[in-house]
Amino acid sequence: MERERKLRILIAKPGLDGHDRGARIIARAFRDAGFEVIYTGCHQTPEQIVSTAIQEDVDMIGLSILSGAHTYSFPRVLELLRENRAEDIAVIGGGIFPLEDIPKLKEAGIKELFEPGAKLQDITSWVSENVKPRKALDV
Amino acid sequence: MSIAEQIVAGDVRATARLLRDIDDQIPSAREFLKELYPYTGKAHVVGFTGSPGVGKSTLVDQIALRCRQDGLTVGILAVDPTSPFTGGAILGDRIRMQRHFLDSGVFIRSLATRGHFGGLTRSTNDMINVLDAMGKQVILVETVGVGQDEVEIVHSAHTTVLVTVPGMGDEVQAIKAGIMEIGNIFVVNKADREGSRKTIRELRTLIDLGLRHRPENGWQPLIVETEALKGRGIEELYHSIQKHREHLLANPQHLEEILWKRARTQLVEALKDQALRTLLERLENRGLPLDTLIRRILNKEADPYSLVHEILNEELR
Numbered sequence: 001m002e003r004e005r006k007l008r009i010l011i012a013k014p015g016l017d018g019h020d021r022g023a024r025i026i027a028r029a030f031r032d033a034g035f036e037v038i039y040t041g042c043h044q045t046p047e048q049i050v051s052t053a054i055q056e057d058v059d060m061i062g063l064s065i066l067s068g069a070h071t072y073s074f075p076r077v078l079e080l081l082r083e084n085r086a087e088d089i090a091v092i093g094g095g096i097f098p099l100e101d102i103p104k105l106k107e108a109g110i111k112e113l114f115e116p117g118a119k120l121q122d123i124t125s126w127v128s129e130n131v132k133p134r135k136a137l138d139v
Numbered sequence: 140m141s142i143a144e145q146i147v148a149g150d151v152r153a154t155a156r157l158l159r160d161i162d163d164q165i166p167s168a169r170e171f172l173k174e175l176y177p178y179t180g181k182a183h184v185v186g187f188t189g190s191p192g193v194g195k196s197t198l199v200d201q202i203a204l205r206c207r208q209d210g211l212t213v214g215i216l217a218v219d220p221t222s223p224f225t226g227g228a229i230l231g232d233r234i235r236m237q238r239h240f241l242d243s244g245v246f247i248r249s250l251a252t253r254g255h256f257g258g259l260t261r262s263t264n265d266m267i268n269v270l271d272a273m274g275k276q277v278i279l280v281e282t283v284g285v286g287q288d289e290v291e292i293v294h295s296a297h298t299t300v301l302v303t304v305p306g307m308g309d310e311v312q313a314i315k316a317g318i319m320e321i322g323n324i325f326v327v328n329k330a331d332r333e334g335s336r337k338t339i340r341e342l343r344t345l346i347d348l349g350l351r352h353r354p355e356n357g358w359q360p361l362i363v364e365t366e367a368l369k370g371r372g373i374e375e376l377y378h379s380i381q382k383h384r385e386h387l388l389a390n391p392q393h394l395e396e397i398l399w400k401r402a403r404t405q406l407v408e409a410l411k412d413q414a415l416r417t418l419l420e421r422l423e424n425r426g427l428p429l430d431t432l433i434r435r436i437l438n439k440e441a442d443p444y445s446l447v448h449e450i451l452n453e454e455l456r
């Protein structure tokens with residue numbers, strides 16, 4: 001009667017912009033898809049985000065950003081995950097990015113980026129297909 | 140180092156992962172819990188409960204900060220509800236606890252009820268043990284926003300803090316039994332609001348009435364007025380919690396009563412869990428999975444009571 005593991009996701013807003021409508025909507029969409037979403041609010045530093053992701057043992061971090069600071073904060077989150085031996089946690093982004101930044105961010109290790117206009121259904125399906133709950137600890 | 144050794148040494152990653160396995164009811168998690176059990180029993184567990192929106196998360200945040208000022212390490216378990224329709228959840232208690240995210244002396248875990256009633260999750264007691272073994276000196280447990288009868292916290296915490304706000308006067312009257320009986324400390328939060336004095340008066344009356352019924356443990360419940368957002372009353376609340384702890388230490392009988400109930404709950408829960416799991420496995424092996432039995436009930440070929448009787452007769456001989 002082992003239950004299926006539940007996907008745990010952290011939705012975080014790095015940086016200084018306080019427009020979290022998008023983050024809230026995606027958090028709600030993930031909830032409706034049956035995931036457990038940890039929502040931490042605005043103005044998070046990459047250090048806070050990674051610390052939360054590890055304590056909450058999430059499978060994925062969704063970063064929402066509108067300020068243009070993604071060129072710093074996204075790679076920094078990835079770097080901190082590596083430093084903490086937690087690079088198995090997938091990172092995706094949502095928000096506004098200049099087109100030329102997208103390949104760079106993906107190359108840096110961001111798994112997928114969703115721009116304005118992306119359908120919620122497409123985002124949740126992408127997550128269901130591409131992010132799997134991690135394996136149990138070995139005794 | 141084994142996983143258990145890593146946890147006892149305070150490793151955050153190992154701890155976080157075991158908590159997940161416990162929450163997901165992975166059978167192997169039990170093996171780690173067995174190893175960790177000898178390291179438990181040191182932490183002071185403080186429960187915060189009350190209706191949704193009364194300020195539990197903000198109070199937990201403030202008390203955690205105050206504990207840190209005294210150099211105490213803190214574990215926090217914060218429960219939010221699971222959607223009964225999708226099974227998903229939004230866990231937002233951390234929003235009020237941001238200042239602790241980079242403090243290695245604080246470990247925060249957000250939990251979803253996952254269909255469990257009672258204010259906590261089925262995993263909470265085991266998780267308290269893990270944080271205790273990890274070396275957290277104070278463990279703050281925030282229940283899901285509760286109504287009148289979700290009193291499970293009292294079997295998990297040494298000290299139970301019941302949080303309310305002014306203007307729930309009539310409600311206070313209505314909930315004399317149940318949740319109002321479990322507080323060792325009552326907090327009237329948002330005390331800048333109108334009606335604070337009235338709420339305190341009513342609480343005082345309820346407590347005095349209650350004491351006549353249960354004078355045995357010698358603890359006079361305390362009432363603290365707070366404005367958690369501004370930090371007002373936090374010092375008094377912190378000292379009230381300490382006072383209750385000292386009371387327990389000075390009254391070993393009372394402490395044993397609490398530990399007894401907690402151990403009993405844990406034993407019974409573990410037994411239920413394991414027994415049910417074993418029974419279902421055996422039924423499955425006999426070619427009688429749960430679905431088959433349910434179908435027989437729906438087809439009116441059997442009733443649930445006789446089925447249980449049959450199953451137990453067969454399996455527990």
